[in-house]
Amino acid sequence: MKRHEFKGAEEEDHDLLELSLSSSSSSKPNLLPSPPLSLSSQCPSFPSLPHPNFPSASSSSSPNLQYSYSTQDLAYPTTLFPPPLSTHPLFFNNPQLITEPAPLLPTTQPRLSLSANPGQRAGLCLQSRISRNPNRRPRGAKSETIPPPFPWATDRRAMVHSLRYLRDNQMLTITGIVQCRTCESSYEMGFDLEAKFAEVSTFITINKCNMYNRAPKVWLSPILPICKNCGNSVRPVVSEKKRSINWLFLFLGQMLGCCTLEQLKYYCKHTGNFRTGAKDRILYITYLGLREQLQPSGF
Template identity: 40%
Template sequence: MDGRRREHDGGDVDDSLALTLGSIYDAAPTPPPSPPPVAAPTLPPSSTPVVFSKLPPVIFVPKLPPSSPLVPHAPPSLLSAPRSTRCRRNSLPPSSPLGSLSTRRRLNNPDASPSLRPRGRGADKANGDEGALLPAPFPWVRADRPALHYTLESLQLKGIMSVEGSATCKHCRVEVPITYDLEAKFREVRDYVAANIHTMDDRAPEQWLRPQLPGCGACGKEACMWPLIPNEKREINWLFLFLGQMLGCCTLDQLKFLCKNTSNHRTGAKNRVLYYAYIEMCRQLEPHGPFNV
């Protein structure tokens, strides 16, 4: 302000001061120009808008190779189903050839009704592999169960008054038939059992273990007629042996067969199993007799 004022007033002093100040400003370096701002790259315009959302992760399952036509595979619905459902679905439907096998058997064999088939262990072996009822070997034996006999009253109503069997001489080997009166021989065994059942102690007496055999009329020998006992246990004439008190001639295995098919205890020595066999035969002929001790 003073210089300018002095310039107006007149003088060179103002000019020298102005020149000095001007030279200082002229000698100062000029700063370089700042670079132009870098523009941010622009993305190309997209026709599809980008939408961000919270979705569950996607699991990619690799594609399996094509299966062979000879090896069946379960559909995906079975693989995702519970185990119990898969077991039910994997079972054969009734319309399949294997599922209708039992139906074809019933149609081809209408006589083999399930209600007539015996139950229990050993029933199929005794009555055949297919479970069909075999004819009774004797008229006093029931067909549905081996070693099971009719009662004394039922046999008398059927007109059966005697029981026949066969015996072979141990000396001359002759085979002769033997006939026992049904009611008389049963009363003989029944009265003995009723009088001694409390003292037997579940053991067969000596006269049952070593029975008194009849004599041979051909050679005249005494106590030599051995009862004919077939190898097939189902064909044994149990009632004939019981009435003649010759059940002791059977082996232990044969006596166990009788007890097995009549639901009796069959373990132990022969005298115990033989006792059960006699008591069982008495119960079959007289179900309400004094034999349940």
């Protein structure tokens, strides 16, 4: 009896030993190298994007709705990579608007580069200012020559012939139209060329040093001739057209002071004289200029 119990105990211990050995062998780590992982297993997986469901055109539930999808919405999914947005009006989300260059405006005149030499730049400027029709004068320009308004006047504006020319052509009496202030009668008056010119020339030679480039009072307020009808003073009739003014008649009668400042400036303009200043200054230049035209040899 006791021997049978001892044998049963040994068998039970042997079973426990085998169970412990089997459990320890199963719990040991596997020392063999594991196979390499694939590239697909190393990269993290992202959830797949849902395909947009486009409504059919024959849908009866919403016939008036229209759906528009831009390429930007498909290229930049808002779930993963939202596109940069800005509320500033100068910010453009469309890159095509930034990359396209602005159109150049057409230019009619040649551009001058700073690298060009001064002669080339001057030539380009002169070329741009040349008129298309060189024979055509600018609008408002006056011709240099005019029909002579009087026999003693030349075809140039405000120019008279010299004393030699007048003597050779027997123009010894210079006439003009005068009008009386009182009786308002108009008639023709004449001056002797030789006598009147000598009188004016002598006056200028004596008083030139005391004039100081200014006309004296006797020229600014001239002594007017006497009317042959009523005995009052008469004034010379000065033409409204400046090119028809009888300059020689006014010079010999020392009545250039009856002209306006604009008329005197007209004379200085077309004779190449200085025409800026007061009336006494312009009147002095006019007297000396007419004397130089009559006697170019000098004073």
